[in-house]
Amino acid sequence: MKLVRYGPRGRERPGLIDGNGVLRDLSAHVADVDASALAPAKLRALRGLDPRTLPAVPGRPRLGVPVTGVGKIVAAGLNYRAHVAAGYPLPDEPILFLKAPSSLCGxxxxxxxPPGATRADWEVELALVIGRRASRISPERALAHVAGYCIANDLSERAFQFERGPTWDKGKSCDTFCPLGPWLVTHDEIPDPQALDLKLTLDGKTMQAANTADMLFTCAELVACASRYMTLHVGDILLTGTPPGSGFLQSPPRFLRPGQTMQLAIAGLGEQRSQVRSFRP
Known part of the structure; x- marks a missing residue:
């Protein structure tokens, strides 16, 4: 099942994408795609609906962030073997950091x-959306706590990240620096999150192309590790790291400029298309 939130920013409505790619309205069954909609019992009820009985949504409305009420975004750094092979030490356990929920966009x-940005960068990532409260869980139980999966772009302003203090948050949390979606694909449609091709192109040129099998720490291990240090609540998002090909690792380095277009794709999860623009107050 592909869950979406569609409509103008701040006035999104819940919906789903049926097997023919038609957007259907879900507002008669859930108020929004939030923690209550992601609970296991509610997801089972939604999967039991016949999409043909739901109103089709005309036109091509904006697709917003596919889940609302996100409490936190937990992200993993240096989690692809080929990325680490570029010269970074092999971590003993996942490198985790937080990204502000206000960075989310459709x-x-x-x-x-942002103003002053000179080294803005891209990172295609598999995102997990938590569906059950998780605290100190084992890797064997971890994926049972995942409601579904999305494409994420963990954008970074490298100058803010590396040159303005020891933490990464300043360069990771700028507004619009976490496009998510276009939809949330429920866990039953992704039997193995460690077997997904992912790709990012910039103005049509491939910059990143890999498979989630190359992760150092699996999705299950990331959820379990994060849950040892903080309780994961329903609707929280976990970003699983990016493969090689980010701009600051190019030779010479390349960074985003207004007018460029990023396209991201992960097998089974759809595609993103984001145009880079200048800051607007």
């Missing part, structure tokens, strides 16, 4: 460079 919304 998968086709513009990405706006």
């Amino acid at each position: 998968a086709r919304d513009p990405v706006r460079l």
Whole structure:
């Protein structure tokens, strides 16, 4: 099942994408795609609906962030073997950091460079959306706590990240620096999250192409590790790291400029398309 939130920013409605790619309205069954909608019993009820009985939504409305009420975004750094092979030491356990929920935007919304940005960068990532409260769980139980999966772009302003203090948050949390979606694909449609091709192109040129099998720490291990240090609540998002090909590792380095277009794809999860624009107050 592919869950979406569609409509103008701040006035999104819940929906789903049926097997023919038609957007259907879900507002008669859930108020929004939030923690209550992601609970296991509610997801089972939604999967039992016949999409043909749901109203088709005309036109091509904006698709917003596919889940609302996100409490936190937990992200993993240096989690692909080929990325680490570029010269970083092999971590003993996942490198985790937080990204502000205010960085979220829809998968086709513009990405706006903050004032002073000179080294804005891209990172295609598999995102997990938590569906059950998780605290100190084992890797064997971890994926049972995942409601579904999305495409994420963990954008970074590298100058803010590396040159303005020891933490990464300043460069990771700018507004629009976490496009998510276009939809949330429920866990039953992704039997193995460690077997997904992912790709990012910039103005049509492939910059990143890999498979989630190359992760150092699996999705299950990441959820379990994060849950040892903080309770994961329903609706929280976990970003699983990016493969090689980010701009700051190019030779010479390449960074985002207004007018460029990023396209992201992960097998089974759809595609993103974001145009880079200048800051607008």
